[in-house]
Amino acid sequence: MSNIVIENLNTQPLQEQKLEIVERKGLGHPDYICDSLMDRVSVNLCSEYLKKLGYILHHNTDKGMLVSGKVEGELGGGEIVDPMLLVFGDRATFEADGIEFDIENIVTSTAKEWFSENLRFVDPSQIQYQIELKSGSSELTDIFRRKKKNEVLGANDTSAAVGFAPSTFTEWIVHETEKHLNSSTFKKEYPESGEDVKVMGVRNNNDIHLTVAMPLIDSYIKSEDEYFKRKNEIINEIDEFVSKYAETENNLPSTSISFNTLDEPGKGLNGIYTTVTGTSAEDADCGQVGRGNRVNGIIPLNRPSSAEAAAGKNPVSHVGKIYNALSHRIAYRIYNEIPDVSEAYVWLLSDIGKPIDAPRMATTQISMEAGTLDSVKTEVHEVINSELENIQQFCMELAKGKIPLY
Structure with a gap:
């Protein structure tokens, strides 16, 4: 590919900068629910299209x-008074080559399955489902009919994406803290903890502070005193978890934790964070695709980010999904495989209708620990070209849900 630009990254690697802010919305957060569930719908639609036709049809369930x-x-x-409402929007293919697809059943069964698997205190039958998926426009759906055998599809949008590597320790510990709090091991030890976990991390020089929000299930809590007793136990456990991983760093960071900071003793239910179901979507916060984590599982405020919501988009023509994930894969390959690269950013730009393996521009910005940029340009070209040459395989990994996007 000729339109590859490789240039020096003329800033300090993020880990060496003074200030860093990172957020992760966890499993039971309303935005995470939307991202994860709508992408599961896309995966199941892909499976049905492949099963009945042998190829994936036009769809986007990212609204x-x-x-x-x-x-x-x-x-x-407590008890539920009014149920949550889950709205599915955007496009799907309902019929092709004389074969009809039961989109409504695929969508609702996927949603019920997701809730059953992930949220212990949410009854899928107590949620309302509203399906607003419609057929796609004639020109965009025609992209799928234009494909010749063994050819990649054309992009269904003009869009740009950016990925980077490596993750900083702050990014990593924010991500891993939420994963730990929603692990089966933690839930077994603290069954009163809900799944709606949010972690906000800030690093000031070498001092890292995490602010964690996580509701306690009210059926486990008999009094205000019991709430604060269990809260203190959880704070100590989080602090132990974070401190243990901080010790693995060469430049040992100082860490501190805050947990459920809105709490105020003496106010009863008005001063403690409890839920009936483990998610604030029960009565406090709506959720929407694209407002949650980026495709690498965090919201890194110091990094450039793609404007597209990847979750739910089709995995074979929508570059808002493909390039979002692929740019990170390329960046990590450059960082891991090419000596002396300390940080890499990869930018991919598409043209609507043009093959997804031929972006208009692929730009790499690199910071070197030693050596020169000229010494690694050939290897960078090879990494980018190899990923674009194998983009169909990458798209099928997306279609099967093998690449995490949130």
């Missing part, structure tokens, strides 16, 4: 929204 309901919380166990 989902979770509308919060209403509960009456109570120490010892």
Whole structure:
């Protein structure tokens, strides 16, 4: 590919900069629910299209929204008053070559399956489902008919994406703290902890502070005193987890933790963070695709980011999904495989209708620990070209849900 630009990254690597802010929205956060669930719908649609036709048809399920309901919380166990509403929006192919696809059943069964697998205290039958998927426009759906055997599809949008490597320790510990709090091991030890975990990390020089929000399930909490007792136990456990991983760093960072900082003793339910179902979507916060984590699982405020929401987009023509994920893969290959690269950013730009393996521009910005940029240009070209040459395989990994996007 000729239109590859390689240039020096003329800034300090992020890990060496003074200030860094990173966020992760966890499993039960309304935005995470929308991203994860709508992408599962896309994966299941791909499976159905492949099963019945042998190829993937036009669809994008990236306009989902979770509308919060209403509960009456109570120490010892509250109840749901109004259910959550899950709205599925955008496009799908309902019929092709005389074969009809039961889109409504695929969508609702996927949603119920997702809730059953991921949120212990949410009953899928108590959620309302509103399906607003429509057929795609004639020109965009024609992209799928233009494909010749063994050819990649044309891009269905003019869009840009950016990926980077490596992750900083702050990015990594924010990500891993949420994963730990939603692990089966942690939930077994602290079954009263809900899945709606949010972690905000800030690094000031070598001092890292994490602010964690996670509700406690009100059916486990009999009094305000019990809430604060369990809260303190969880704070100590989080601090132990974070401190253990900080010790693995060569330049040992100082770490501190805050947990459920809105709490105020003496106010009863008004001063403690409890939920009936483990998610704030029950009555406090709506969710929407694209407002959650970037494709590498975090919201890194110091990094450039892609404007597209990857979750739910089709994995064979929508570069808003493909290039988002691929740019990170290329950046990590450059960092891991090419000596003396300390940080890499990869930018990919598409032209609507042009083959996805031929972006208009592929730009790499590199910071070197030693040596010169000229000494690695050939290897960078080889990495980019090899990934673009194998983009069909990459797209099938996306189609099968093998590449995490949130």
